[in-house]
Amino acid sequence: MKIILLLLIIFCVCEYTKSANILVLIPSPFYSHQATFRPLWRELSKKGHKITLITTDLMEENENITQIDISNVYELTKNNVLIEILQGGIINMIRKGLLMVDNFFKYILTNPDVKELIASDKKFDLFFVELLIPAFSVLSAKFNCPYIGLNSMDPPSFIHSAVGNAIHPSVYPFANLGFGAELSFKERLISTSVLVVMSTMEKIVWPTADRFFRKYIDYDLPDAHHIIRNVSLVFSNANPIFFPAKPITPITINLGGGLHLMEPKKLPKDLQDYLDQSKDGCIYFSLGSTINSNYLSRETIEIFRQTFEELAPMRVLWKYENETLENKPHNLEIRKWLPQHDVLRHPNVKVFITQGGLQSMEEAIDSAVPMLGMPFYGDQKNNVKKMSIKKFGIALDVATIDKKSLKDAILELVDNPLYKKNIEKLSAISKDQPMTGIEKAVWWTEYVLRHGGTEHLRSPSADIPLYQYFFLDIIAFVILVFIVLILLVYYLIKLIRTIFRLVFSKRNKVKTN
Ligand SMILES: *[C@@H]1O[C@H](CO)[C@@H](O)[C@H](O)[C@H]1NC(C)=O
Ligand SMILES: *[C@@H]1O[C@H](CO)[C@@H](O)[C@H](O)[C@H]1NC(C)=O
Ligand SMILES: *[C@@H]1O[C@H](CO)[C@@H](O)[C@H](O)[C@H]1NC(C)=O
DSSP states (O other): HHHHHHHHHHHHHHHEEEEEEEEEOSSOOOHHHHTTHHHHHHHHHHHHOOEEESSSSOOOBBBTEEEEOOGGGGGGGGHHHHHHHHOHHHHHHHHHHHHHHHHHHHHHHHHHHHHHHHHHHOSSSEEETTTTSSSGGGHHHHHOOOOEEEEESSSHHHHHHTTTTOOTTSSOOGGOOOOOOOOOHHHHHHHHHHHHHHHHHHHHHHHHHHHHHHHOSSSSSOHHHHHHGGGGGGOOOOTTTTSSSOOOOTTTTEEOOOOOOOOOOOOOOOOOHHHHTTOOOOEEETTTTTGGGGGHHHHHHHHHHHHHHTTTSEEEEOOOSSOTTTOOOOOEESOOOOHHHHHSSSTTTTEEEEOHHHHHHHHHHHHHHOOOEEEOOOTHHHHHHHHHHHHSSEOTTTTOOOHHHHHHHHHHHHHHHHHHHHHHHHHHHOOOSSSSSSHHHHHHHHHHHTTTTTTGOOGGGGTTTTHHTTEEEEEEEHHHHHHHHHHHHHHHHHHHHHHHHHHHHHHHHHOOO
């Protein structure tokens, strides 16, 4: 009887790790942030875990995945609102920015399904939350469960700092600054100032975001900056061969950047034929899912069109949103949408013209296609800089592009074998891993489920303040001691001299007397 009971208990414990109730919230309205982690939800659901996914972009469901649609958050970025906010003066920027933050929380937290879920006494064993906006992490306290932070790219410095990773600004500058390796004095000065300004701003921004968050939720929850330190794991979808390799504590899990990479699929027949027949090579051109080719000026589009025409017999495949292009040359195909990774895998694709988005770049590295990078915003500038430093691509500025520079760059990429060689090497290295990113993500997720968190893996570096981390107090103390010593020596010498003089003059007096 006892044995049966014991077996029953063991069975229950095993069952628990086998099938957990998992809540996922990815609030930011960017397709790439959502799509990056879909393979993980698929995989976890396949293993029998029940996933409740709150997302702006619905994926396919199955018996183990239910979703809450918050796609109305896309209202926030409609009609180039972001650009409008950035252009209209500082007061306007703050006013509109605050309104945007308010709306952001409103759209999500007043959503009836989200409201019902939070109000319910549903139990979750684990909470995944995108950490770009730390306010939402406090829901882990509401559901009283451990949580894992998601980052579709390299996490921002406040997250690295919250788990104790290296954030030294002379070595790991803020990505959007676009600095390469080995910073000059000026770059280090800028990078350090940015870190100081950003960590100061957090002290203002977080409580503000928390206030908006609380406007729509009436539970007694701790502050986000307490909860952020309680994160069980940080999933980072960044590739260390690509980002400056940085010392990380055991609770930062580097998924290697390839999470969204899929097994090859067959191309649609027309595309397959087009690429097969591109015996002289094909250039693939796409600006990704967020930047529309229509953002390019008419003149720029004309530059591309003419250059492509001149590159015949080479062929071009362009992800272009319009149905037609005036005077479309014979060697150019346009499509509104393309299965990018499978196109890049085709051996006749010689060059990829890209905005330098992380996911696009990873697909190109995976398929070993040299890139021509034209960055627009965010981390793209930094990514493109990397490709030109490491010589697996060339950078061009879309604002100053002309026919000659475009054609020269493309021909350099096609004719100079250096680029292909470098990216093949990078591709081989990026695939040489003990386990795939998705296997790692699943294993660590279940690790947190088995142990109820990762308290035992936390590093003390997470908890010391910046001035201690950079030993500013030690430096200040040493300088102080040094100054005191110098002063001491100075006054001692002065004293000795005075005494000496006194004695000497007395002697003289005695002598003259
Ligand atoms: C859902 O989970 C069950 C176990 O609870 C499993 O047998 C089933 O295969 C899963 N379904 C899918 C579609 O993965
Ligand atoms: C693309 O199409 C839109 C409308 O469908 C039009 O306004 C725009 O001018 C077109 N762009 C180009 C470059 O032809
Ligand atoms: C921190 O996380 C642990 C589990 O990982 C949980 O038991 C604890 O209550 C959390 N603390 C707060 C303040 O939420």
